[in-house]
Amino acid sequence: MIYQIYPRSFLDTTGDGVGDLAGITARLDYLRWLGVDAIWVSPFFRSPMADFGYDISDYCDVDPVFGTLADADRLIAGAHDAGIRVLLDWVPNHTSDQHPWFVDSRSSRRASKRDWYYWRDGRRSGTPNNWRAAFGGPAWTFDDATGQWYLHLFLPQQPDLNWGNREVVHAMHEVLRFWLDRDVDGFRIDVVHLIGKDPALPDQPAELGSVDRVGIHDDPRTHGLIREIRRLVDSYPGERVIVGEVNLHDTSAIRTYYGAGDELHMAFNFLPLATPWAAGDWRQVIGVVERDLGRDAWPTWVLSNHDSRRHRTRLGGSEAVSRAAAVLLLTLRGTPFLFQGEELGLEDAVVSPERRVDPGGRDGCRAPIPWTATPTHGWPTVDPWLPWPPHAEARNVQRERADPGAILHLYRRLLAVRRTSPALRHGDITLLDAPAAVLAFRRSTHEDQRVVLVNLGETEVEVHVDGRWDIVVSSDSAVDRWDGALRAGEAVILQPGAA
Ligand code: GLC
Secondary structure, three states: OEEEEOHHHOOOOOOOOOOOHHHHHHOHHHHHHHOOOEEEEOOOEEOOOOOOOOOOOEEEEEOOOOOOHHHHHHHHHHHHHOOOEEEEEEOOOEOOOOOHHHHHHHHOOOOOOHHHEOEEOOEOOEOOOOOEOOOOOEOEEEEOOOOEEEEOOOOOOOOEEOOOOHHHHHHHHHHHHHHHHOOOOEEEEOOHHHOOOOOOOOOOOHHHOOOOHHHOOOOOHHHHHHHHHHHHHHOOOOOOEEEEOOOOOOHHHHHHHHOOOOOOOEEOOOHHHHOOOOHHHHHHHHHHHHHHHOOOOOOEEEOOOOOOOOHHHHOOOOHHHHHHHHHHHOOOOOEEEEEOOHHHOOOOOOOOHHHOOOOOOOOHHHOOOOOOOOOOOOOOOOOOOOOOOOOOOOOOHHHHHOOOOOHHHHHHHHHHHHHHOHHHHHOEEEEOOOOOOEEEEEEEOOOOEEEEEEEOOOOOEEOOOOOOEEEEEEOOOOOOOOOOEEOOOOEEEEEEOOO
C-alpha cells in the first residue's frame, strides 16, 4: 500500500499554517502503526506555487515553506528506519515559468536554452495549433519579448519542457540521480504520458473539439523516454520503483506504458474515481482492468487523491459506504493507493469562495489533517491555509486511535490482514456470481484463498458461498461470524473455515 502525502496539509511544525517536511517526519510513527509500506510525497521542491508545487523552479532544492534539504534527508532516513519507503513526485513535463531554464529560454530567440521549451510562430488564426490547456484556455501563451508562443498543457506558469532535446533529457536525468543518490526509493511521475511529442505539434482532430490535450495525448516517442528513465532507476541498487500518471481514459492504452516490463512498474488506474457505488459498475471496472492489463502489468487502485473529490464526499458521505470502500480498495488485485486522511473517513472541506486558492478548484480534498480534537487539531495555528474538513472534532487521529470501532482501526486491520495473506497480496482475482447489489470475488494462490463480499445496496441480502467460511474482517464492527447474510452496506473478507 502506498500512502499519498500532500505536504502542505499533513502537519505544520513552524506556525505558518502550511504543512512541512518536519511534520511528516514527526508522524512516521503513526504511519508505521497504520501499516504503510511506502509514502508518495507530493512535490516539495522550490516553487512559486501557481499549481501548489507542480510548477517547479528548482528540482534539487526544498521550498522554504516545506523546510530544507536537511529536512528531506531526515525524512528519508527516518522513513527507512521505520521500514517505510519513500517515493518523490517528479514533474518532468513542465517546469515553472520562474525556473532559470525557462527564464533563459524566453530571454531571446538565440538563448542557449531556447529549444528546451516549445516556441513556435503563430498562425494567422492565432495560436500555433488547436490544443487546449488542462485548466482551460489555449495551451499557448504569446510572449511579447521575442514575438513567439510557448506551449503549456497546464497553466501559463507551467511551460512544457522539450524532451526532444537531448540536453533536457540529460538535465532531467540528473534530477533523478540527485534524489536517488539521496536514497529515495523511486518516483511518482506526474503526467508522464505527455513528455514525448511530435515536433510538428499537429492539430488534434476537429471532432475532439475543445477536449483538453492532457486526456488524449499519446505519442509513441514517450515510450523510448520512459525506457531510458527506467534503465536509470534500475541501475541503482535495491528495489526502486516508478509509478506513472498516465491520464488516458482507455486502460488498454495505459497498458502500453508498462512496455515489455521495461517502462513503468505501475501506472495509475483512475477508473475508480469515476465509478458509482454500484456492484455492476465495479464488476465492469474489475473486468476491464483484468482484461486490458493482462498478466504482466500490475494494477493499481485509488479512490481519492489531491486532484479529485474525496470518495466519501463523492459517494454521498455515509460511514457505512466509506467502510465498505476501504474493504474493497484493500482487497483488489494490485497496489492500493491511499490519500492522507482517507483512513480517518474524511470528507472534503467546504471552502468559501474567498478562501479558494487552487486554479483547478481542488481545494476541498486538500484540507489539513486534524490530528487532535482540540481547536487547533494538533497544528500550531487555528487557521491553516485551508479550512478544516467537516467533523474534525470527531474525525481526527487522536479520537479515532482511542476508539477501536473507528474507521481508522478498520484500515489498520485490513492492512494487517492483507500483509499476512498471499492470496490478498498477489493472488488471482475471480468475480463470483452474487445477488445484484453484491460485488463478490475470490482471491487465490495455490496455498491460500479469500472471498470478498461487498454489499453496495441499502438492504440486507443473503449470499450463498459454497463451503465453510469464517469472517476475517467485516466493515461492520458488530459482526464477527459469517451467517450467510450481509447487512446493508456491509463488506466482509472470508477465509476457509475449520473443517
Ligand atoms: C498532475 C497532478 C496535478 C497537477 C498536474 C500538473 O495531474 O496530479 O495536481 O496540477 O499534474 O502538474
